[in-house]
Amino acid sequence: MPLLILWLGYQEREATGTSLAAIVLIALFGVAGHGAFGNVDFAKGVLIAVPAVAGVVVGTALQQRVPERVVSAVFATLLVLSAGALAL
Amino acid sequence: MDIAGLLVVAFGAGMLGGVVGVGGGVLFVPALVVLMDLTQLEAEATSLVAVVAVGAVGAWRQQGYGNLRARDALLIGLLSPVGVAVGVVAANEVSGRALELLFAALCLYFAAGLALKALRGPEPPSLVRPPQ
Numbered sequence: 001m002p003l004l005i006l007w008l009g010y011q012e013r014e015a016t017g018t019s020l021a022a023i024v025l026i027a028l029f030g031v032a033g034h035g036a037f038g039n040v041d042f043a044k045g046v047l048i049a050v051p052a053v054a055g056v057v058v059g060t061a062l063q064q065r066v067p068e069r070v071v072s073a074v075f076a077t078l079l080v081l082s083a084g085a086l087a088l
Numbered sequence: 089m090d091i092a093g094l095l096v097v098a099f100g101a102g103m104l105g106g107v108v109g110v111g112g113g114v115l116f117v118p119a120l121v122v123l124m125d126l127t128q129l130e131a132e133a134t135s136l137v138a139v140v141a142v143g144a145v146g147a148w149r150q151q152g153y154g155n156l157r158a159r160d161a162l163l164i165g166l167l168s169p170v171g172v173a174v175g176v177v178a179a180n181e182v183s184g185r186a187l188e189l190l191f192a193a194l195c196l197y198f199a200a201g202l203a204l205k206a207l208r209g210p211e212p213p214s215l216v217r218p219p220q
Contacts, residue, residue: 001109002198004160005205016109017150018161023111024143025165027136029172034133044124045137051095052102052112056142059106060149066107069206075108076206079199082114086192 001075012068020056090123097123102142106149111139 004015034040063071097119101112116135120126126134150156179187 002202006198006201008160010157013150013153013155014157016107017147017153017155018157018164019109020105020111020143020150021147021156021158021161022143022164022168024140024147025162026168027111027139027143029169030133030136031140034136037133039130039133040137041126041130041134042137044120044126045134047091048094048098048101048116048120048135049138049141051099052105052116052138052142053145055099055102055104056106056112056146057102057149059103060146060153061106062103063107064153069208071108072202072206076199076202078104078108078110078114079195079202083192083195083199086188086195 002079005072012071013063016063016071089125094119094123098138101138105142106146109146112142113139 001015001019004010004018005012010018031040097115098112101115101119104110104115105112113132113135116138117128117131120131120134121128124131147156147161151158182190
């Protein structure tokens with residue numbers, strides 16, 4: 001998502017929509033690989049997928065109602081937290 | 089096992105995914121480890137099932153709002169195994185700690201770029217789109 005915005009000149013909402021679509025393919029590769037090794041608990045995966053899908057519907061609707069730079073700011077915060085978790 | 093807690097965290101992860109365009113794994117994985125007693129590996133693998141669902145429904149919703157460039161997404165998705173292969177080679181060549189610090193630095197670099205963009209001032213009206 002930052003790559004799309006900072007290097008390819010996407011607007012924030014377009015970057016998130018495109019990123020979500022790309023994630024489907026990336027995660028499918030991951031599920032196939034991990035599934036082959038028997039690491040995927042599909043029942044628990046579905047258990048978290050159902051509320052998560054409800055969440056993403058609410059999240060995308062909410063995103064349309066905030067300025068795009070708020071989306072950038074939230075993502076920047078997430079990145080700083082991730083950097084902290086990695087460095088510690 | 090804490091099913092109620094898991095459902096709440098999963099909803100929050102999906103919502104975060106919708107707002108910033110991530111799959112939610114950053115929250116799914118610790119929730120599965122702490123609340124469902126999965127190992128780190130099982131949690132990462134299992135979280136991907138929900139990531140697929142969040143990505144698919146999120147992209148579908150964003151398409152409805154006019155925020156999806158499907159061809160670019162397809163290209164990025166299909167190129168991702170190349171990135172994974174490079175990452176695997178790098179992980180075997182460089183120490184884990186060095187990779188963590190490198191990735192942390194990358195996160196801060198992108199965070200700074202996004203923060204500067206957010207601070208740069210009022211955005212142009214984005215609701216009116218030129219025909220594509």
